[in-house]
Each structure stands twice: as structure tokens, then as C-alpha cells.
Amino acid sequence: MNLNEFKEILFKKASDAGFEHSEIYVTNSESLNISIYKQEVESYNLNKSFGLSFRGIINGKIGYSHTRILDNGSIDMLVNTAKNAALLIENEDMQFIYEGDKKYQDVVCYNEAIDNLDPKDLIQLGLDIENECKSYNENVVNTGGCKVIYSKGEVEISNTKGLNLKNKENILYAYIVPIIEIDGQKQDGTGYKIATDIKELNPKEIAKMGVDEALSKINSKSIKTDNYKTAIYNEAMVSLLSAFCGVFSADATQKGLSLLKDKENTMIASEKVTIVDNPLLDNGLASAPFDDEGVATFRKEIVSKGKLTTLLHNLKTAKKANTNSTGNGFKSSYASTVSVSPSNFYIEKGVLSFDEILETLGEGLLITEFAGLHSGANAITGDFSLAAKGFYIKDGKKEYPVDQITVAGNFFNLLKQIKEVGDDLSFPLSSVGSPTIIAEGLSIAGK
Known part of the structure; x- marks a missing residue:
């Protein structure tokens, strides 16, 4: 049974069962993950995945169900499971099946140049990256990982209100974690690159970056x-922003899980800070023309020059707040319910180069890496206490590397105490991005 036949029968049976409106959400994906170790293919994993979720509204309640198989038995299961689930719901939140928007923006998130690549070329790329690490520096003794990954996927949403949307995306990237040893001391680094063409993946550059x-x-x-005086390097700031980006969700504020409740149109950050959610970013890791409810996505400034202008909404939270969805109703997988999630979420870049940031800092500490974010960061209070690494800065230059320190602070206070923002906006294998910033109010504990 093909998808169109399956959908027609499913919607008919759902209507017969009492569903007022119904919707299917379909994902079809493929990924190739190649791991290299000591000039051999350590693992070669080709994964294909198909999934369909059904949701429908009955008596004002919404029920979910899902399947991986398109047959008549699955249709009956989907309808019955969703109906039983809906009838068990006790909360009175209004639920939606969306009829769609008049216009959807074109988004660059699929590149034909990386589709149908020869796996042999990807294997050779991984071998070359690992080999270049050892050729670049004789102190490379091992690697903590060397991978080349290609994935592609397609999402389709269709419902009984006439919505029919489809989007596809793909991505190619490579990374290596070289481990060096000098005088008995071991350290590691990461070299990586996201590409829209395999020609963009230069083994020497990736190896050099990591080493x-x-x-x-x-x-x-x-x-x-x-x-x-403290600066936070772009990649370190990304990890911190990733840990706390959930506080900008309207779902979190409505549940009392974010201190940003009722803070819209107030200053929550330095005037130097603008935070953007941009699902239309070319080749962003979370770019899409519509969210998983079928709402057209758009670029929006969550924080504009320090002022909180909006929270992130899906249809349900927007109704509660008497506002419109921001196009941030996303599912973590085809089998999940719709929640509120950011897309490409980042601090807008400033005008100072990285060198100018260090010159402005003069003497102080540059934090380049945080660890322990899962246990050392409290998204509700904003407090964090994290192991960190970095460099001592003197006369605007790196003086010596620093480790075995703990950095403590509060995320909400940090936003207010950002003094400068660099122009080195980076998305390190992430849909969250940030430039390097200078901030006050952090406590540094060392020896």
C-alpha cells in the first residue's frame, strides 16, 4: 500500500470513528556513519528509517499514535490507539489541527552535490583526515574519534483541513579528535567541518584545526x-546557550519552569545582545520552511538589543497567551508529541574581531570549554557551576593555557553583564550559535 492510499483510508476510518479532523506526519530518513581508527574502517553503519504518526481531534481532545508499517492492520491500530489516548486526557488545553498558511518561504537545506556520494570517497576522506593528523605533528599518539557522516531526510505533513507540505534536507560533515602527548602530558582537540559539497572537506584543514x-x-x-575580567569563546558560549535555550520556550514559562514568565517587553540582557531564532538560515542544521504543525516559519529576534520581544510558541502555547505561533512547534521524533523547540538559535554577531575582543579584555581569562553542563546547570534558576578550560590573557594575547578551574554564575545575570560581542559567530556542529563575548559577574575558582 502506498502512502496516498494509506492516508485516504486512514482519514476515512478516523472520521467514521468520530474524529473531527486528522493529520499524518511522515519521516523518511537515511544516514551513513563511517568511523576510522588506525587507518582502518572501524565501523560502517547505514541506517534507514521510516515512521508515520497520526493525530486527531475528538471531543476537543487530541490523541496520538504511530507506526512504521503501511497496511490495513496499522490503520485500525492508529485510529483505535489515538481515540483511546484522547479519551483519557483530562486537561482542558485547546488543541489544533492547522489548515496551513498562505505562503511558505524557500529555505536552502538540501544540496544535490552531496546526494548519492560514493561511500568509497567518504571512507577515503576519513582515512585521509586521520593520516593528515599524524603527518602534521609527530606527537599525535591516538584519536578519540574520526568520523564522516552523511544523512538525508524528508518530512511530510498532510491533514483533513487541506494541508499538504513536504520538505527534504541533507548534511555532510566530518570530524576528528586527535590526542597528542608531550612529556607525558596528553591533550585533545577537535577538527570539524560541515559541507555542502565534498570538495569543501579538506583533510589537511580539518586535521590542522584539531591538532x-x-x-x-x-x-x-x-x-x-x-x-x-572574562571572555567566553564562541564554542564555549554555544554550550552554555544550548543548556539554557529552553528558558525562552512559552511552554516552560506557562508551566512555571522559566524565570522569563511575564518578562516580555522588558530588558533581560545587555543592549549589546540580540538573540535570534532563524529557521530560514541557509544550510542551518535546523532550517525548515514550516514547523511540525505546518505553521510557516520565519526569522524572529527573541531578544532585541537586550529587550525580550517574544517567547517561542507552538499553536497551543500561543492560544494560551492570546498571540500567534512563532513556528516553533516541533517533534523530537515522528513518534513524539508536538512541543516547543528553537530552530537555528544564536546570539547575533557584533563588530569586534576575535583579536579585538582579546585586546579589549587586556588582561584576564578566556574560557574556551565548559564541562558538566548536564549536572552543573540549572535551567530553572539559571545558576551554573562548571569545570572549564581556557587561556590566561595578558596584553591582549594568549599567555598560557588554563585548566582545573570552575566557573560559576547565573545565566540570566550573564546576559545582562555582557559588555562586548565579537563578530566570530560559530555553529560548532550545532543548530545553536554564538560569537565570543566579554562578560562580568563570573566567579573563577582555581587553586
């Missing part, structure tokens, strides 16, 4: 506990 980072950490030492 140089590892070399820069050699002879790291702790510093004494004190108050330091």
Missing part, C-alpha cells in the same frame, strides 16, 4: 581563585 587545538592546551595549569 592545533590540542597543542594549545599543552602545559595547562590552574590559576588562583580570584575575580578576573
Whole structure:
């Protein structure tokens, strides 16, 4: 049975069962993950996945069900499961099946140049990256991972209100984690690249990026506990922003899980800070012309020059707040219910180069890496206490690498205490991005 036949029968049986409106959400994906170790293919995993979820409204309640198989038995299961689930719901939240928008923006998230690549070329790429690491520096003793990954996927949404949407995306990237050893001290670094064409993946550049980072950490030492002028490198700031981006969800504020409740149109950050959610970003890892409810997506400034202008909404939270959806109703998988999630979420870049950021800092600490974010960051209060690494900065230059320190602060206070924002906006294998920033109010604990 093909998808169109399945859909027609499913919607008919759902209507007969009492559903007022029904919808299917379909994902079809494929991924190839190649891992290289010591010039051999350690693993070669080709995964294909298909999934269909059904949801329908009955008596004002919405029920979900899902399947991987398109047959008559699945149709009956989907209808019965969703109906039983809906009848068990006790909350009175209004639910929606969306009829769609008049216009959807074109989004660049699929590149034919990386479709149908020869796996042999991807294997060779991984071998070359690993080999270049050892050729670049004799102190490379091992790798903590060397992978080349290609994935593609297609999403389709169709419902009884006439909505019919389809979008496809693909991505190719490679990374390596070289481990170096000098005088008994081991350090690692990461080299990576996201590409829209395999020709963009230069093994020497990726290897150099990882090895140089590892070399820069050699002879790291702790510093004494004190108050330091502090800059947070773009990749470190990304990890921090990733841990706390959920506080901008209207679902979190409505459940009392975010301190941003009732803070719209107030200053919550420095005037230097603009935070953007942009699902229309070319080749962004979370770019899409519509969300998983079929709402057209658009670029929006969540924080504009320090002022909270909007929270992220799906249809349900928007109804509660008497506003419109921001196109952020997403599912974590085909089998999940719709929640509120950011797309490409980032701090807008400023005007200072990285070197100018260090010059402005003068003397202080550059944090390049945070660890322990899952256990050391409280998204409700905003408090964090994290192990960190970085560099001591003197006269606007890196003086020596620093580790074995703990950085403590509060995310909400940090946003208010950002003094400068760099122009080095980066998305390190992530849909969350940030430039390097200078901030006050952080506590640095060392020896």
C-alpha cells in the first residue's frame, strides 16, 4: 500500500470513528556513519528509517499514535490507539489541527552535490583526515574519534483541513579528535567541518584545526581563585546557550519552569545582545520552511538589543497567551508529541574581531570549554557551576593555557553583564550559535 492510499483510508476510518479532523506526519530518513581508527574502517553503519504518526481531534481532545508499517492492520491500530489516548486526557488545553498558511518561504537545506556520494570517497576522506593528523605533528599518539557522516531526510505533513507540505534536507560533515602527548602530558582537540559539497572537506584543514587545538592546551595549569575580567569563546558560549535555550520556550514559562514568565517587553540582557531564532538560515542544521504543525516559519529576534520581544510558541502555547505561533512547534521524533523547540538559535554577531575582543579584555581569562553542563546547570534558576578550560590573557594575547578551574554564575545575570560581542559567530556542529563575548559577574575558582 502506498502512502496516498494509506492516508485516504486512514482519514476515512478516523472520521467514521468520530474524529473531527486528522493529520499524518511522515519521516523518511537515511544516514551513513563511517568511523576510522588506525587507518582502518572501524565501523560502517547505514541506517534507514521510516515512521508515520497520526493525530486527531475528538471531543476537543487530541490523541496520538504511530507506526512504521503501511497496511490495513496499522490503520485500525492508529485510529483505535489515538481515540483511546484522547479519551483519557483530562486537561482542558485547546488543541489544533492547522489548515496551513498562505505562503511558505524557500529555505536552502538540501544540496544535490552531496546526494548519492560514493561511500568509497567518504571512507577515503576519513582515512585521509586521520593520516593528515599524524603527518602534521609527530606527537599525535591516538584519536578519540574520526568520523564522516552523511544523512538525508524528508518530512511530510498532510491533514483533513487541506494541508499538504513536504520538505527534504541533507548534511555532510566530518570530524576528528586527535590526542597528542608531550612529556607525558596528553591533550585533545577537535577538527570539524560541515559541507555542502565534498570538495569543501579538506583533510589537511580539518586535521590542522584539531591538532592545533590540542597543542594549545599543552602545559595547562590552574590559576588562583580570584575575580578576573572574562571572555567566553564562541564554542564555549554555544554550550552554555544550548543548556539554557529552553528558558525562552512559552511552554516552560506557562508551566512555571522559566524565570522569563511575564518578562516580555522588558530588558533581560545587555543592549549589546540580540538573540535570534532563524529557521530560514541557509544550510542551518535546523532550517525548515514550516514547523511540525505546518505553521510557516520565519526569522524572529527573541531578544532585541537586550529587550525580550517574544517567547517561542507552538499553536497551543500561543492560544494560551492570546498571540500567534512563532513556528516553533516541533517533534523530537515522528513518534513524539508536538512541543516547543528553537530552530537555528544564536546570539547575533557584533563588530569586534576575535583579536579585538582579546585586546579589549587586556588582561584576564578566556574560557574556551565548559564541562558538566548536564549536572552543573540549572535551567530553572539559571545558576551554573562548571569545570572549564581556557587561556590566561595578558596584553591582549594568549599567555598560557588554563585548566582545573570552575566557573560559576547565573545565566540570566550573564546576559545582562555582557559588555562586548565579537563578530566570530560559530555553529560548532550545532543548530545553536554564538560569537565570543566579554562578560562580568563570573566567579573563577582555581587553586
